[in-house]
Amino acid sequence: MAQSLGSLxxxxxxxxxxxxxxxxxxxxxxxxxxxxxxxxxxMFSVGxxxxxxxxxxxxxxxxxxxxxxxSVAQELPAPGKLRLRGEIASKEAEAEFQQYQxxxxxxxxxxxxxxxxxxxxxxxxxxxxxxxxxLGNFMxxxxxxxxxxxxxxxxxxxxxAQFAIMETQILRMEQDKPVQQAIINxxxxxxxxxxxxxxxxxxxxxxxxxxxxxxxxxxxxxPAIMKDQKRIERNELALNLARKDYAxxxxxxxxxxxxxxxxxxxxxxxxxxxxxxxxxxxxxEVTEQAYTVxxxxxxxxxxxxxxxxxxxxxxxxxxxxxKLMDLYSKSVSPQASLALESSLTSYETGAIxxxxxxxxxxxxxxxxxxxxxxxxxxxxxxxxxxxxxGLEIDPAR
Numbered sequence: 001m002a003q004s005l006g007s008l009x010x011x012x013x014x015x016x017x018x019x020x021x022x023x024x025x026x027x028x029x030x031x032x033x034x035x036x037x038x039x040x041x042x043m044f045s046v047g048x049x050x051x052x053x054x055x056x057x058x059x060x061x062x063x064x065x066x067x068x069x070x071s072v073a074q075e076l077p078a079p080g081k082l083r084l085r086g087e088i089a090s091k092e093a094e095a096e097f098q099q100y101q102x103x104x105x106x107x108x109x110x111x112x113x114x115x116x117x118x119x120x121x122x123x124x125x126x127x128x129x130x131x132x133x134x135l136g137n138f139m140x141x142x143x144x145x146x147x148x149x150x151x152x153x154x155x156x157x158x159x160x161a162q163f164a165i166m167e168t169q170i171l172r173m174e175q176d177k178p179v180q181q182a183i184i185n186x187x188x189x190x191x192x193x194x195x196x197x198x199x200x201x202x203x204x205x206x207x208x209x210x211x212x213x214x215x216x217x218x219x220x221x222x223p224a225i226m227k228d229q230k231r232i233e234r235n236e237l238a239l240n241l242a243r244k245d246y247a248x249x250x251x252x253x254x255x256x257x258x259x260x261x262x263x264x265x266x267x268x269x270x271x272x273x274x275x276x277x278x279x280x281x282x283x284x285e286v287t288e289q290a291y292t293v294x295x296x297x298x299x300x301x302x303x304x305x306x307x308x309x310x311x312x313x314x315x316x317x318x319x320x321x322x323k324l325m326d327l328y329s330k331s332v333s334p335q336a337s338l339a340l341e342s343s344l345t346s347y348e349t350g351a352i353x354x355x356x357x358x359x360x361x362x363x364x365x366x367x368x369x370x371x372x373x374x375x376x377x378x379x380x381x382x383x384x385x386x387x388x389x390g391l392e393i394d395p396a397r
Contacts, residue, residue: 003196005115008188012111013104015189022103029093037086042074045255061260071255071267078247084237091234095227101390102223109387111187113380118180119198120376124369125173131365132166135159138344138361142354155354162358166365204325204375205382205395211315218307218389225307228300235296239289245282249273311388318381321374328371336364 013019048068051059059066139159181196218225251271258264275282340360346352382393 005112008111008115009108011188012107016107016187017189019104019107022100026096026100029096032089032093033086036089037082040075042072045071061262064262067257067259067265069255069257071253073251073253076250076252078244078249081241081244084241084244088234088237088241091230091237095230095234098223098227098230105223105387105390107187109383111184112383114180114183115198116376116379118177118196119202120372121173121176121180122198123372125170127368128166128170128173132163135163135361138357141348158354158358207318207322208395209393211312214311214315214385214389214391215308217391218311221390222307222388223390225304228303232296232300235293239293242285242289245285246275246278248275307388311385314381314384318378321378321381324374325371325378328367333367333371336367340364
């Protein structure tokens with residue numbers, strides 16, 4: 001039973017292991033902002049000071065240095081650090097989401113490539129079998145003419161040789177079917193013995209989107225570009241956090257100590273982490289992060305330029321393939337078929353030789369195959385454009 005491309009895409013989105021793994025990585029990254037923006041765990045301490053022996057309570061109530069107490073300490077980063085750490089983690093999660101989107105587009109693109117190549121293998125082998133059958137009819141005509149002395153024996157040899165050549169071409173086309181089916185089953189996480197059958201007829205489709213639309217969509221929605229943008233934002237926040245390291249962190253602590261019969265003792269304390277080596281540590285970190293921000297911006301610009309160039313090249317490929325499809329279907333193939341019919345009539349009357357008929361016949365076969373090769377090239381270009389831009393292109397509109 002034939003399966004539509006849409007149903008296969010839906011199955012891939014549901015079952016493909018690469019997509020599911022990317023989704024879980026993104027879901028894992030979503031947990032980090034809350035963790036990074038939370039204060040460090042407080043430290044709870046229990047202890048004693050004793051006199052006379054090390055046992056708890058020794059000297060308690062009789063000497064002022066003996067006590068049993070508890071204390072709590074809390075580390076407090078400089079103001080703004082926790083917020084920045086949480087925002088950095090959020091940007092990393094957003095970048096991971098864009099990676100997830102890129103994986104989905106990559107899987108769908110590879111599925112479409114394999115699907116259209118599989119369809120071409122079916123279509124091309126069907127064309128060859130049909131034309132091989134027609135060649136068999138020509139062979140019968142040649143043999144009938146040879147039997148009455150109106151054709152040369154070499155005509156029979158040529159026809160049989162061409163028949164065998166077509167058989168080898170069919171075998172090569174048939175060989176491509178299991179290869180593309182294996183790719184499709186792998187992308188769908190299916191058993192490899194499942195046979196994927198494309199529909200008998202596939203519309204050639206039209207190029208329904210302009211180059212400007214593709215370029216504009218890529219600038220704002222292409223996962224590769226959006227990931228670069230999130231990386232810039234993440235690195236800018238990391239630079240701000242590095243600057244915050246010039247400010248000291250704090251540790252606040254307090255405790256209660258039981259003194260036995262004497263009045264209890266309380267202790268409160270503030271510890272300050274002083275950035276005493278800022279010219280070797282904090283300054284170097286700020287400089288490093290500044291370079292990292294600059295690098296990510298340059299990468300973003302380079303990726304935008306490269307992506308735009310690839311989109312332009314692939315769009316030109318799709319345009320050229322679609323024009324050639326029209327040329328083959330509306331002009332070249334019909335004229336070649338007329339030339340074949342005319343030559344066959346002339347051969348039956350003895351006006352031309354069999355080689356001319358065979359040449360015209362192979363021209364018709366080549367043009368039919370060329371038409372379908374341009375069709376698959378057109379759809380492959382559309383699939384690549386979808387992967388690069390993140391824009392779904394419907395050629396049937």
